[in-house]
Amino acid sequence: MNWLEVGNLQDIPQMGSRLVETPQGNIALFRTSDDQVFAIADRCPHKGGPLSQGIVHGHVVTCPLHSWKIDLSSGEAVAPDVGCVNRYAIRQGEGGKLELGLAE
Amino acid sequence: MKPKLVCIGNGMAGIRTLEELLKIAPEKYDITVFGSEPYGNYNRILLSPVLAGEKTIQDIMLNDDDWYAEHNIALFKGHTVVSVNRKARQIFSAEGAVVSYDRLLIATGSSPFILPVNGSNLSGVISFRDIKDVHTMLSTAHAGKKHAVVIGGGLLGLEAANGLLKQGMEVTVVHLMDILMDRQLDFVAAKLLQASLEQRGLKFLLKAQTQEILGTTKVTGVRFKDGLEIPADLVVMAVGIRPNYTLAQQAGLHCERGIVVNDTMQTYDPRVYAVGECVQHRKQTYGLVAPLFEQAKVCANHLAELGYSRYQGSVVSTKLKVTGIDVFSAGDFNGTDKTEEIIFQDPSQGIYKKLVLEENRIKGAILYGDTMDSSWYFQLMRDETDVTAMREKILFGQAHNLGDAGHGSENRVASMSDDAEVCGCNGVCKGTVVKAIVEKKLFTIEEVRAHTKASSSCGSCTALVEQILVATLGNDYSQTPKTKPLCGCTHHTHDEIIDAIKRHHLISAKAVREFLEWKTPDGCPSCRPAINYYLIANHPAEVVDDYQSRFINERVHANIQKDGTYSVVPRIWGGVTTPDELRAIANVADKYQIPTVKITGGQRIDLLGVKKQDLPAVWGELNQAGLISGHAYAKGLRTVKTCVGSEWCRFGTQDSTGMGIKLEKMTWGSWTPHKFKMAVSGCPRNCAEASIKDFGVVAVDSGWELHVGGNGGIKVRVTDILCKVETEAEVLEYAAAFMQVYREEAHYLERTAHWIERVGLPHVKKRILDDVAGRKAAYARFLESQKYAQIDPWAERASQGVAAHEFNVLKNIPVKVESLPSATVQEVA
Ligand code: SRM
Ligand SMILES: Cc1cc2nc3c(=O)[nH]c(=O)nc-3n(C[C@H](O)[C@H](O)[C@H](O)COP(=O)(O)OP(=O)(O)OC[C@H]3O[C@@H](n4cnc5c(N)ncnc54)[C@H](O)[C@@H]3O)c2cc1C
Ligand code: SF4
Ligand code: FES
Numbered sequence: 001m002n003w004l005e006v007g008n009l010q011d012i013p014q015m016g017s018r019l020v021e022t023p024q025g026n027i028a029l030f031r032t033s034d035d036q037v038f039a040i041a042d043r044c045p046h047k048g049g050p051l052s053q054g055i056v057h058g059h060v061v062t063c064p065l066h067s068w069k070i071d072l073s074s075g076e077a078v079a080p081d082v083g084c085v086n087r088y089a090i091r092q093g094e095g096g097k098l099e100l101g102l103a104e
Numbered sequence: 105m106k107p108k109l110v111c112i113g114n115g116m117a118g119i120r121t122l123e124e125l126l127k128i129a130p131e132k133y134d135i136t137v138f139g140s141e142p143y144g145n146y147n148r149i150l151l152s153p154v155l156a157g158e159k160t161i162q163d164i165m166l167n168d169d170d171w172y173a174e175h176n177i178a179l180f181k182g183h184t185v186v187s188v189n190r191k192a193r194q195i196f197s198a199e200g201a202v203v204s205y206d207r208l209l210i211a212t213g214s215s216p217f218i219l220p221v222n223g224s225n226l227s228g229v230i231s232f233r234d235i236k237d238v239h240t241m242l243s244t245a246h247a248g249k250k251h252a253v254v255i256g257g258g259l260l261g262l263e264a265a266n267g268l269l270k271q272g273m274e275v276t277v278v279h280l281m282d283i284l285m286d287r288q289l290d291f292v293a294a295k296l297l298q299a300s301l302e303q304r305g306l307k308f309l310l311k312a313q314t315q316e317i318l319g320t321t322k323v324t325g326v327r328f329k330d331g332l333e334i335p336a337d338l339v340v341m342a343v344g345i346r347p348n349y350t351l352a353q354q355a356g357l358h359c360e361r362g363i364v365v366n367d368t369m370q371t372y373d374p375r376v377y378a379v380g381e382c383v384q385h386r387k388q389t390y391g392l393v394a395p396l397f398e399q400a401k402v403c404a405n406h407l408a409e410l411g412y413s414r415y416q417g418s419v420v421s422t423k424l425k426v427t428g429i430d431v432f433s434a435g436d437f438n439g440t441d442k443t444e445e446i447i448f449q450d451p452s453q454g455i456y457k458k459l460v461l462e463e464n465r466i467k468g469a470i471l472y473g474d475t476m477d478s479s480w481y482f483q484l485m486r487d488e489t490d491v492t493a494m495r496e497k498i499l500f501g502q503a504h505n506l507g508d509a510g511h512g513s514e515n516r517v518a519s520m521s522d523d524a525e526v527c528g529c530n531g532v533c534k535g536t537v538v539k540a541i542v543e544k545k546l547f548t549i550e551e552v553r554a555h556t557k558a559s560s561s562c563g564s565c566t567a568l569v570e571q572i573l574v575a576t577l578g579n580d581y582s583q584t585p586k587t588k589p590l591c592g593c594t595h596h597t598h599d600e601i602i603d604a605i606k607r608h609h610l611i612s613a614k615a616v617r618e619f620l621e622w623k624t625p626d627g628c629p630s631c632r633p634a635i636n637y638y639l640i641a642n643h644p645a646e647v648v649d650d651y652q653s654r655f656i657n658e659r660v661h662a663n664i665q666k667d668g669t670y671s672v673v674p675r676i677w678g679g680v681t682t683p684d685e686l687r688a689i690a691n692v693a694d695k696y697q698i699p700t701v702k703i704t705g706g707q708r709i710d711l712l713g714v715k716k717q718d719l720p721a722v723w724g725e726l727n728q729a730g731l732i733s734g735h736a737y738a739k740g741l742r743t744v745k746t747c748v749g750s751e752w753c754r755f756g757t758q759d760s761t762g763m764g765i766k767l768e769k770m771t772w773g774s775w776t777p778h779k780f781k782m783a784v785s786g787c788p789r790n791c792a793e794a795s796i797k798d799f800g801v802v803a804v805d806s807g808w809e810l811h812v813g814g815n816g817g818i819k820v821r822v823t824d825i826l827c828k829v830e831t832e833a834e835v836l837e838y839a840a841a842f843m844q845v846y847r848e849e850a851h852y853l854e855r856t857a858h859w860i861e862r863v864g865l866p867h868v869k870k871r872i873l874d875d876v877a878g879r880k881a882a883y884a885r886f887l888e889s890q891k892y893a894q895i896d897p898w899a900e901r902a903s904q905g906v907a908a909h910e911f912n913v914l915k916n917i918p919v920k921v922e923s924l925p926s927a928t929v930q931e932v933a
Binding site for chain 1: 559623626627628633651653655656659660664666826909913914916917919920923924
């Protein structure tokens with residue numbers, strides 16, 4: 001896997017999100033209150049809502065359209081809803097450098 | 105030396121009079137009380153639950169010996185007064201006591217009526233009036249005697265029969281008429297009652313005339329006119345009561361069916377007062393405690409020589425105290441040829457409700473099976489309220505007529521107005537109960553009883569009082585942990601959180617969560633926006649708005665659409681625009697290829713389908729034409745709709761357009777618990793639909809009518825009229841004050857309609873109309889907080905770079921990114 005720098009931890013507000021545009025669609029990077037970063041597709045498994053626009057709480061984001069809750073670490077909808085969203089490899093390097101895992 | 109007051113009769117009315125007197129003039133008299141019964145003062149009403157085994161004698165004592173001692177009252181227990189010498193101002197008891205008086209209070213109650221048939225003096229034939237009778241019944245039942253006959257199918261007879269049945273006896277109720285409780289119920293309700301009592305095991309003999317009670321020394325049976333004989337070990341006569349006025353009559357006081365008194369409860373001798381079942385007032389005698397307690401209050405007032413209150417008679421209602429059977433009756437329930445009846449009947453649920461109306465006012469009511477709304481109907485009846493507007497739904501109860509603010513009885517209680525009567529016996533309103541709970545910090549039903557007397561007499565309102573406790577205390581009411589916390593992150597209610605924010609001056613969400621020991625570190629999408637709102641509303645100058653706790657629309661000041669694009673609605677003041685503004689909107693739509701331009705239901709223009717990255721540029725160009733955010737996304741002021749008004753319209757009485765613009769200029773930008781909409785119409789034709797707005801203004805010739813609490817959305821609610829004012833300045837002041845009180849008191853996401861239904865319109869009127877200084881202060885607080893709120897969020901973002909990260913992507917990468925395998929399956933294994 002190759003790693004590509006996409007920005008810095010500080011670029012994302014705590015409990016907030018930023019987008020990375022790719023040919024497969026937008027990827028939402030989330031920064032939680034404990035400064036962990038998660039990357040998932042910006043498409044809600046329900047009706048495609050932009051998850052990046054939701055409210056982040058714990059390691060969960062609530063979709064802005066109809067309030068499904070998506071677990072950021074597994075990409076799964078929180079019960080009782082069922083569905084899952086693509087996750088992407090992301091790591092934090094020195095000084096909060098954020099790197100996304102690219103396909104070979 | 106103090107004047108001497110002597111009270112004959114140690115029962116409910118006499119002692120209540122003394123209690124009232126001690127409250128207002130504790131030192132006025134030397135008091136002496138005579139009572140035939142060998143006890144202190146007890147709650148006669150509750151003899152029924154004692155007989156049924158639900159209470160003990162100890163539970164129903166009202167004042168024990170200590171109470172008399174504490175108030176220096178000389179009590180002659182077990183003394184029957186046999187004569188009164190009014191000249192010498194002395195009374196004499198059969199037991200030999202002689203006491204002189206300056207004022208005399210006669211409260212001798214009444215005696216049960218005993219049928220004049222052979223055998224009525226046999227042992228085992230009793231009435232149901234006092235502790236002694238209850239003792240006899242209990243010991244007969246416990247001695248294993250089997251057969252009880254209760255003569256009389258009225259309220260008392262049925263309560264006696266129910267008690268004896270519960271004590272294990274076989275009980276037959278004998279009644280002269282063909283229906284039970286014929287003085288309180290109609291045929292349908294009486295038959296429902298009979299059926300459910302039969303189901304419990306009671307037997308009935310209706311249309312039965314007792315001819316003789318059989319036995320030699322002790323009762324053995326009862327014979328009826330038609331020859332039928334039934335066995336009996338105990339006969340309880342409950343066929344009526346007769347006021348005890350013999351003593352008064354012998355003393356030469358004017359008596360008819362009772363001791364005749366005037367509106368101050370004075371007899372024909374100005375030194376002698378009388379209260380209770382023994383009196384006749386305006387041709388009426390009473391056999392229930394509620395009127396007697398009203399009499400007691402008036403009488404105490406005159407004994408204290410305050411002399412300003414008058415007793416004007418009472419309207420009474422009755423409830424049957426048989427646990428599990430709910431019956432209520434009031435007024436003229438049979439009706440006349442001038443009345444109409446509204447009836448609801450659901451036999452499968454055993455519910456029957458009937459209201460008798462005359463000229464759209466309730467004259468009488470019978471409720472069977474569901475008596476939850478009895479106090480409401482009773483109040484409508486006593487107030488002679490015109491019920492035309494609620495006729496269609498009136499039988500569904502108060503909650504339905506106030507709108508569907510919620511479900512269940514708790515909300516029903518919440519929507520009761522403060523002056524709604526809760527306890528009919530003691531005439532206690534909801535407001536009094538709530539006030540006592542709050543001010544005296546009461547936590548239990550016993551404490552409420554002690555402080556307000558509510559639920560202290562017949563007890564049939566106990567459930568209602570408990571619900572008020574729950575509604576008032578929220579979580580503090582220890583017996584009902586079911587009051588709702590704000591969300592799963594906390595066990596605190598909205599009100600507790602608001603209170604903590606105010607009282608402990610909390611100015612960040614983190615501080616709130618720490619102080620109130622939140623269960624989750626970040627909170628959730630329910631509590632975060634709520635707390636953020638409460639902080640801003642209460643400390644507008646200090647709190648830093650937490651954008652991450654706002655829903656996306658409020659975070660980026662536009663409405664998110666189903667495809668993730670946004671809509672943009674500029675403010676169009678009072679619905680009035682200009683060619684320049686329209687040109688700017690048209691230009692923006694062209695330049696940014698905005699797919700839809702739509703006129704909204706709120707008299708403005710919506711640009712739909714704007715890409716998020718374009719928002720700041722779109723706003724910037726609209727700003728240049730003077731257009732600012734319309735807050736179409738906000739829990740805050742939305743639109744102020746207007747009509748053309750007196751400027752153009754041939755019917756317009758005032759400049760409604762100008763008024764609307766002034767209101768909008770004052771209130772734009774403010775945050776509220778839920779969205780807030782206004783409208784101003786120029787005449788009662790109401791083209792701006794002011795009567796379904798949170799705050800509606802309707803111009804009339806002489807000024808402006810102010811309306812509040814309307815809603816045109818999910819459940820339409822027509823506004824309540826707040827008041828009428830004369831000037832534009834007043835409209836502004838009242839609007840701001842109303843909005844401010846709503847901002848400070850309502851729960852987050854509670855629109856004005858629901859808030860008003862929860863707290864009651866009288867509360868709002870009290871805050872805005874009665875409390876002038878309070879209104880002005882609220883107005884001032886509103887204007888103060890607007891200093892921090894009236895900043896155009898679009899301008900900040902378009903030209904000052906606020907929240908720039910929201911509108912720019914972090915990075916664009918033209919190559920494929922690695923996606924991770926989904927984790928579902930592995931976890932289950
Ligand atoms: C745009 C508009 C429809 C239109 O094309 O005319 C509209 C659009 C929406 N309304 Fe509305 N309402 C619009 C006028 C109304 C009106 C009419 C009015 O204001 O006179 C009502 C009934 C009056 C009232 O509110 O009492 C109305 C009652 C609602 C309700 C129900 C509110 C309630 O308390 O029952 C909701 C749901 C909510 O707020 O929770 C709602 C929610 C919405 C939302 C915000 C739904 C959402 O969350 O996405 C829609 C946003 C669309 C968007 O992105 O612009 N909208 N909505 C109108 C904007 C008016 C404006 O200029 O700001
Ligand atoms: C079983 C039962 C259930 C009831 N249920 C209800 C109900 O649910 N709701 C309701 O509103 N009402 C109810 N009532 C009626 C209510 O109890 C009476 O209306 C109320 O007690 C009357 O008060 P009073 O002071 O006038 O008379 P009482 O309470 O009877 O007091 C009069 C007292 O004076 C004493 N006395 C009389 N003559 C003399 C004398 N010459 N010298 C000394 N003492 C004397 C008597 O012994 C008695 O103690 C019920 C009554 C009974 C018996
Ligand atoms: S009524 Fe309002 S909320 Fe419903 S679709 Fe129309 S705009 Fe949307
Ligand atoms: S699209 Fe996300 S919840 Fe409906």
